[in-house]
Amino acid sequence: xxxxxxxxxxxxxxxxxxxxxxxxxxxxxxxxxxxxxxxxxxxxxxxxxxxxxxxxxxxxxxxxxxxxxxxxxxxxxxxxxxxxxxxxxxxxxxxxxxxxxxxxxxxxxxxxxxxxxxxxxxxxxxxxxxxxxxxxxxxxxxxxxxxxxxxxxxxxxxxxxxxxxxxxxxxxxxxxxxxxxxxxxxxxxxxxxxxxxxxxxxxxxxxxxxxxx
Amino acid sequence: xxxxxxxxxxxxxxxxxxxxxxxxxxxxxxxxxxxxxxxxxxxxxxxxxxxxxxxxxxxxxxxxxxxxxxxxxxxxxxxxxxxxxxxxxxxxxxxxxxxxxxxxxxxxxxxxxxxxxxxxxxxxxxxxxxxxxxxxxxxxxxxxxxxxxxxxxxxxxxxxxxxxxxxxxxxxxxxxxxxxxxxxxxxxxxxxxxxxxxxxxxxxxxxxxxxxxxxxxxxxxxxxxxxxxxxxxxxxxxxxxxxxxxxxxxxxxxxxxxxxxxxxxxxxxxxxxxxxxxxxxxxxxxxxxxxxxxxxxxxxxxxxxxxxxxxxxxxxxx
Numbered sequence: 001x002x003x004x005x006x007x008x009x010x011x012x013x014x015x016x017x018x019x020x021x022x023x024x025x026x027x028x029x030x031x032x033x034x035x036x037x038x039x040x041x042x043x044x045x046x047x048x049x050x051x052x053x054x055x056x057x058x059x060x061x062x063x064x065x066x067x068x069x070x071x072x073x074x075x076x077x078x079x080x081x082x083x084x085x086x087x088x089x090x091x092x093x094x095x096x097x098x099x100x101x102x103x104x105x106x107x108x109x110x111x112x113x114x115x116x117x118x119x120x121x122x123x124x125x126x127x128x129x130x131x132x133x134x135x136x137x138x139x140x141x142x143x144x145x146x147x148x149x150x151x152x153x154x155x156x157x158x159x160x161x162x163x164x165x166x167x168x169x170x171x172x173x174x175x176x177x178x179x180x181x182x183x184x185x186x187x188x189x190x191x192x193x194x195x196x197x198x199x200x201x202x203x204x205x206x207x208x209x210x211x212x213x
Numbered sequence: 214x215x216x217x218x219x220x221x222x223x224x225x226x227x228x229x230x231x232x233x234x235x236x237x238x239x240x241x242x243x244x245x246x247x248x249x250x251x252x253x254x255x256x257x258x259x260x261x262x263x264x265x266x267x268x269x270x271x272x273x274x275x276x277x278x279x280x281x282x283x284x285x286x287x288x289x290x291x292x293x294x295x296x297x298x299x300x301x302x303x304x305x306x307x308x309x310x311x312x313x314x315x316x317x318x319x320x321x322x323x324x325x326x327x328x329x330x331x332x333x334x335x336x337x338x339x340x341x342x343x344x345x346x347x348x349x350x351x352x353x354x355x356x357x358x359x360x361x362x363x364x365x366x367x368x369x370x371x372x373x374x375x376x377x378x379x380x381x382x383x384x385x386x387x388x389x390x391x392x393x394x395x396x397x398x399x400x401x402x403x404x405x406x407x408x409x410x411x412x413x414x415x416x417x418x419x420x421x422x423x424x425x426x427x428x429x430x431x432x433x434x435x436x437x438x439x440x441x442x443x444x445x446x447x448x449x450x451x452x453x454x455x456x457x458x459x460x461x462x463x464x465x466x467x468x469x470x471x472x473x474x475x476x477x478x479x480x481x482x483x484x485x486x487x488x489x490x491x492x493x494x495x496x497x498x499x500x501x502x503x504x505x506x507x508x509x510x511x512x513x514x515x516x517x518x519x520x521x522x523x524x525x526x527x528x529x530x531x
Contacts, residue, residue: 039292039293039303039304040288040289040292040293040303040500040501041293041303041356041498041500043498043503044356044498101503103505104503104504104505109493109496112493113493116488116493117491117492117493118491119491170491171491173354174297174301174401174402174472174473175297175301175399175401177301
């Protein structure tokens with residue numbers, strides 16, 4: 001019964017609390033929607049909000065491992081799947097907003113956009129790459145794939161996060177402050193992994209490595 | 214006057230705090246003007262063209278150049294703005310522009326002209342008969358509005374300063390004061406924001422020297438106290454809060470062109486066939502509408518303006 005090793009019940013409560021917290025952004029967006037707080041261009045607002053939260057959830061997911069290592073709180077790892085799935089949930093909302101509210105199922109327009117607009121191409125790529133990660137997020141899939149292969153597949157999240165930030169950077173008209181902040185945070189999160197990897201003695205057993213990734 | 218049902222208290226009915234604080238000065242000025250010119254009590258009450266943001270503009274004529282399309286609500290026109298001097302988010306100009314001081318205000322008209330002159334804003338308000346021009350406004354970002362601007366053809370001003378034969382272009386220099394404009398501290402764009410037109414574009418009857426919207430003096434976030442409106446061009450060509458109009462022989466540099474030459478050309482005519490490098494310009498979202506509508510060539514003003522660009526490659530001269 002400590003911060004270091006909470007009981008099963010406590011973990012359950014923590015998960016419930018984090019789950020509820022993760023729903024707050026969407027709840028706020030919905031509230032703004034019903035109270036007329038989405039501004040003059042609601043579709044643009046929804047598109048930006050869902051995209052912004054996708055990136056934020058991706059970064060928070062990527063924060064779990066460094067945080068666990070720095071604090072020694074190993075149970076943090078048990079929140080990672082949920083956070084990752086919330087990133088996927090928001091990107092689904094983001095994508096749906098684009099094809100439904102923004103383009104209104106103009107498939108020709110969408111195909112052209114994906115092919116011709118680099119910022120949409122990278123955003124779309126990131127979305128597609130997230131699908132297998134979400135699909136293989138269950139315990140059963142981890143077993144079926146084997147820890148090594150599962151982990152290898154899920155390293156895709158690094159590329160996805162980079163593509164996500166590039167997507168944001170390229171769509172901004174001129175003021176790149178926000179995408180730059182995302183880029184710096186992502187660089188820190190990926191950089192710390194590189195540093196740790198470089199420092200890690202080669203003798204560490206693969207199983208231990210799989211756990212700490 | 215177009216009769217529109219407005220919900221609640223429209224922002225236009227609320228006296229801006231800046232006006233309220235200077236009410237004595239306003240009344241004094243209105244009284245002095247009224248007494249001197251022997252005007253009616255009504256015009257004293259409305260403030261005879263001593264315009265502050267939100268002040269009613271008197272004697273505004275209708276114009277045949279107006280579109281009958283549904284007008285974008287005042288609230289959207291005044292809360293969804295691109296005015297980077299007050300912040301790069303759409304809602305920031307409405308929040309921050311109250312620091313803009315629109316009195317005293319002068320506009321220096323100079324360069325290749327026979328009669329250069331510094332105009333006081335109140336002089337500009339009386340220079341020619343005010344007209345309401347309901348124009349479509351298409352932003353380069355892919356959204357559009359329909360706005361009832363108030364002003365008169367820019368050519369009225371141009372005629373008075375008598376451009377010389379060397380005047381081939383007009384440059385508009387806008388205010389860049391870090392004291393009044395928090396966005397100036399950010400090097401997002403090269404300040405001051407400058408725009409420009411070819412002489413024939415500037416003299417075109419559609420090109421408006423704009424002093425108001427919805428029958429009132431321009432709100433600060435919409436470019437008070439004076440700006441230009443060129444309805445067949447993307448919105449960023451409509452320089453706001455202008456302090457200098459310069460006639461030049463050479464094509465002036467324009468802010469967005471300096472920032473991203475590949476994306477924003479000097480002409481920047483609305484053209485559904487020439488995409489922005491990063492997005493399509495074929496469609497637009499009219500603010501307040503759900504679906505997108507096709508963007509029209511020259512923003513629907515092709516009949517009036519296309520001839521000016523006859524023989525020009527509009528893909529090259531974007």
